[in-house]
Amino acid sequence: MASRRTTTLAGTLAALLLGTSALLVPPAAAHGRGGPGAPGHTLDAERFARQVTTRGVWRHLEELQRVADRNGGNRAALTEGYEASAQYVERTLRRAGYTTTRDPFTFGFEVVDAASLTLDTGESYEVDQMRFSPSSPEGGVTAPGSVPADPLGCTAEAWAGVEAAGTIAVVSRGVCPFADKAVAAEAAGAVGVVVYNNVEELLNGTLGAEGVVQVPVAGAGLADGLALVEAVAAGAVLTLDVRIHTEEAESFNVIAETRAGRDDNVVMLGAHLDSVEDGAGINDNGSGSAVLLEVAVKLAQQKKLNNTVRFAWWGAEELGLIGSTAYVEELAAQEGELDRIATYLNFDMVGSPNYVIGVYDADESTYPAPVAVPPGSAETEAVFTDWFDATGQPWVDTQFSGRSDYQAFILNGVPASGLFTGADGSKTEAEVALFGGTPGIRYDPNYHTPADDLSNVSREAIGIMAPAVAYATARLATDTSAINGVSGPGDQGHHHGPWKPGKGKGKGHGAPHATLQEAS
Incomplete structure (x- = not known):
């Protein structure tokens, strides 16, 4: 089932350009049917x-x-x-x-330039930039971390009493869409957002549309997320660096009837x-x-x-x-x-x-x-x-x-x-x-x-x-x-x-x- 993005792989397009043929298997082509009745x-x-x-x-x-x-x-x-x-x-x-047919298509292919979260103490964590998230500046965004009072961070109330301005917010997956978490954190003053998963795998998420927030948003795994929460409580400084660019690529479907x-x-x-x-x-x-x-x-x-x-x-x-x-x-x-x-x-x-x-x-x-x-x-x-x-x-x-x-x-x-x-x-x-x-x-x-x-x-x-x-x-x-x-x-x-x-x-x-x- 679908995930969202893949990274650059060497030598990928050359093989695809060889042997691709016409578009669709034409549904209207006669197959020699029997006549009426x-x-x-x-x-x-x-x-x-x-x-x-x-x-x-x-x-x-x-x-x-x-x-x-x-x-x-x-x-x-x-x-x-x-x-x-x-x-x-x-x-x-x-x-x-x-008779088989290759049905080629072109599309905008997102290439990952950076995907890292590091601490001033030297630890690093795997992250994935959410779809429709803005990229960080080159070198990333560096700031202290913050955690909402309600770890899910779905609403403004979750950030009540928390000093989030100028921080990288660390929130848990669950209950509400990722976009809601990002919007609430940005409204509280966060300059970056990390949403960690509720299962043991890297979180590949989406904000659903362009322009939801103006700060970079990334997903992380459960273990890394819990470690980040502890690091934030200890006063660690985080650097979130997530950047992508888009290239045109071509692939194909295989069709037969x-x-x-x-x-x-x-x-x-x-x-x-x-x-x-x-x-x-x-x-x-x-x-x-x-x-x-x-x-x-x-x-x-x-x-x-x-x-x-x-x-x-x-x-x-x-x-x-x-x-x-x-x-x-x-x-x-x-x-x-x-x-x-x-x-x-x-x-x-x-x-x-x-x-x-x-x-x-x-x-x-x-x-x-x-x-x-x-x-x-x-x-x-x-x-x-x-x-x-x-x-x-x-x-x-x-x-x-x-x-x-x-x-x-x-x-x-x-x-x-x-x-x-x-x-x-x-x-x-x-x-x-x-x-x-x-x-x-x-x-x-x-x-x-x-x-x-x-x-x-x-x-x-x-x-x-x-x-x-x-x-x-x-x-x-x-x-x-x-x-x-x-x-x-x-x-x-x-x-x-x-x-x-x-x-x-x-x-x-x-x-x-x-x-x-x-x-x-």
Whole structure:
């Protein structure tokens, strides 16, 4: 899942500029459909689900691990590891009979020039400049520290009685947005702000928009934050140096689609292919990428489908959902192209070691969505929950928040859903009762760390999720009428215009289920 920024890596752009080709797989290209009145082609979804196995997915995960091992330990955007990951996906798809397309995009790439917090006593701490924070002057801001009376520092009242003018404020994560903490500290007179995490990892945060404050704001880890609080109490002087600049960069998505299926009713599935810089990213998101790849390979053996199925391996997700957003914006600029997408399915982290079986809560039966939910999304969710209920597999809702590559789709009115096994939330006793595992620790303790490798991916979770993805793919390749009222093969090359969502049926809750918050 997405983090915010990466640092400069040597030799990154050269490989990306080689072999990039045309923009999008054209949805309107004729695939040689039957004419009017041609019978529908029913793909046995349950049988197809059995064809997508853990063993098949695992072979792809092993290769992605080898790619990382050969390329500095990661597969991050703008690196040789990402290029090699894409080449593996492309090679595998071509062997299966697909024509692959690289969809290039350019974007402003933030390069870190400085990220340090030092004390006059010699100690130093790792920090990360928050997104939309101003940079410090070269050499940083040097000042005494201050801590609010209420460590969370959310309001002016938290600073009552504290001498904060001309200091670097040190506040704890929690309760309110980072922007509120920064605004309150600046109003109290702080010349810099450090927000420390409430878990043991570096805090990568955002202020949400430009111009929120005029002072530099950075995130720190929990242990460092607590050490800073003690140092401030002892009278230490802090130097906060966080600076970035922006360069233009280019990356790409990998796109492929089935030869069979009507062109005006496309079922689209996606997973981000890039990792963070800190590790191989075999769960985040080699797992979603590998499941998607195995489903595509098996689906290529089907010569007749009612609907085209399009697959996307997104680039630069970890830098801010950049690849998927660029793709959707490109489609939106072409009249009618988004209307051809019946629904979008997203798979981001489906092999967490302390897993739950999570389905995006598109019908808002558990969580009110913080975004508008396009009509047809609840019916898309029901395809997954129908499968889990029919197989007796417990599942939980995860908030339909748009915090992965389905964001751009739903913002443009395309129905969506997806699967998720958990990231940095902690597993509850109720979830242990449903899925096993360990209560009180994170679903993926290795999330965004060097330990996110093949040894820490759950075979059991993959074994549950891979058939679910396959089932949903086959079912929607046959019929999307519950989502958009379209069923059966269409006229060859004929476009039926914008779809109108059908009523469909709500999700079934036959199997035990609980709730799960989607990770940020």
